[in-house]
Amino acid sequence: MTPNFAVIGIQTPDFRMPRLWLPIFLLWIPVILLSPLIFLVLVAIAVAARTTIWRLIVLCWDVLGGLTGTHVQVSTQDSQVLVRIL
Amino acid sequence: MNENRRQILEMLAAGKITADEAERLIAALEDAPAPSNGASASEAMPRLKVKYLRVLVESQDKSGPTTVNVRVPMQLLRAGVRLASLIPAQAHEQLDEALSRHGVPLTLSQIKPENLEELIDHLEDLTVDVDAKEDNTKVRVFCE
Numbered sequence: 001m002t003p004n005f006a007v008i009g010i011q012t013p014d015f016r017m018p019r020l021w022l023p024i025f026l027l028w029i030p031v032i033l034l035s036p037l038i039f040l041v042l043v044a045i046a047v048a049a050r051t052t053i054w055r056l057i058v059l060c061w062d063v064l065g066g067l068t069g070t071h072v073q074v075s076t077q078d079s080q081v082l083v084r085i086l
Numbered sequence: 087m088n089e090n091r092r093q094i095l096e097m098l099a100a101g102k103i104t105a106d107e108a109e110r111l112i113a114a115l116e117d118a119p120a121p122s123n124g125a126s127a128s129e130a131m132p133r134l135k136v137k138y139l140r141v142l143v144e145s146q147d148k149s150g151p152t153t154v155n156v157r158v159p160m161q162l163l164r165a166g167v168r169l170a171s172l173i174p175a176q177a178h179e180q181l182d183e184a185l186s187r188h189g190v191p192l193t194l195s196q197i198k199p200e201n202l203e204e205l206i207d208h209l210e211d212l213t214v215d216v217d218a219k220e221d222n223t224k225v226r227v228f229c230e
Contacts, residue, residue: 049172059169066162069138077150 002061003068009082019082090115136160136210136229146222160206160229167202 143154214227
């Protein structure tokens with residue numbers, strides 16, 4: 001399943017941002033609109049990598065789907081950065 | 087309930103052994119390896135499928151505690167490893183040289199996709215614990 005939301009939180013001693021829930025699923029709209037261009041780019045990459053376009057699409061889809069569940073959190077005494085992909 | 091356990095409980099019920107002795111015997115049974123009837127224990131019991139690779143770093147320095155908590159889905163690792171198969175053959179030699187310069191004597195052309203899948207599968211058993219007392223740093227890498 002492809003990721004739907006990204007949660008981003010940044011906190012420093014001078015700046016405290018509320019956790020942002022970014023609706024990644026909305027990116028599908030520009031992706032669909034730009035699909036002919038994206039297809040051409042993928043064809044170029046497939047030719048350069050000497051693979052098939054279908055294999056490349058499957059690989060990209062796997063990477064995209066694999067992002068779901070990623071969690072990165074770095075905290076120090078007074079700062080914190082959080083990135084979660086849901 | 088298996089036969090041995092039933093016998094122990096019957097001996098306990100008949101008063102031939104005490105509750106403590108029964109407990110010890112049952113504990114010994116549980117510690118003993120399961121009898122194999124053609125299949126190994128790992129084959130008999132389905133392994134829990136791990137979903138994430140977790141890296142935890144805790145460090146304590148003058149500025150205070152620092153923690154790093156990274157959770158990477160195994161699916162992403164698998165996909166990333168498959169992406170590596172897109173590296174053109176011409177680049178393998180340069181990558182091999184660069185890797186060996188950095189102390190990783192690896193020949194990329196000899197790594198096949200099935201080897202990489204196997205590598206990821208074995209990563210599921212990985213647990214690394216590093217406790218550097220002089221730096222007050224703890225690192226844990228494990229799968230969950």
